[in-house]
Amino acid sequence: MPSWNAILGSHEQSIKIFGARSRILAANLANADTPNYKARDLDFKQMLNSYKNVATGNTPLITSNARHMQPTGFVYGGQLKYRQPQQASLDGNTVEGQIEKSEFLENAMRYQTSIQFISGKFKSLLSAIKGE
Template sequence: MKLFSNTIGSIENALNYSSLKQKVISENIANVDTPNYKAKDVSFKKILEDVQGSRLEGYRTDPRHFSFSSGSVNPAVVTQSNAQYNENGNSVDIDKEMSDLATNQIYFDSLVSQLNSKFSILQSVIKGGR
């Protein structure tokens, strides 16, 4: 039985994404002074494909139109290899990572708030509105 038309499942998937992003950002911050360390990021596209179970494809009215689906499988965590911020080969931008960390925390807090409201509604229904 799907409660709230699977909203709780969607929030769970979003929390999993936020948790993975938090881990990757923390690894980047921990390795800010490591020589030749390449910053990593989370690929939202790959996670979305995994959740949906299939690839998104655009509707094409002409065979000459570009296809939106890709045949390659990208990992959820990708390494940014084309950037270098320090002379030691490290590509971690600490200001960007701290900004991403704050943004991810706000996103996580909003998801937890939504989940709490869903459980609060369910608890109210179980108690009979009391």
């Protein structure tokens, strides 16, 4: 019997990354008027590759104690990037509202696409179980 990972592919991890990215982009938008706030973002491709490596055990974490456990779920650490502004602002804030809104909408569409794909997979599985 195939595993859920084989059935869903990378869409499960994609949804988690899109969710994390939407929270970061929302924080950027919320801090558009905060002096010296630096806009941040995630590199989706890097995050997905990192998740796949951790999930398959290809990238063990360095531990200082033999009893430390390796992560089994979704983790992201140093992959937050600071966005370089196209125009410098006087207050040191690097949030550009139009770019943030555009990135947020694109991220939401990709999230919805992954949800629809997973929904279609489950509908197919349900049809197969019912014998339809």
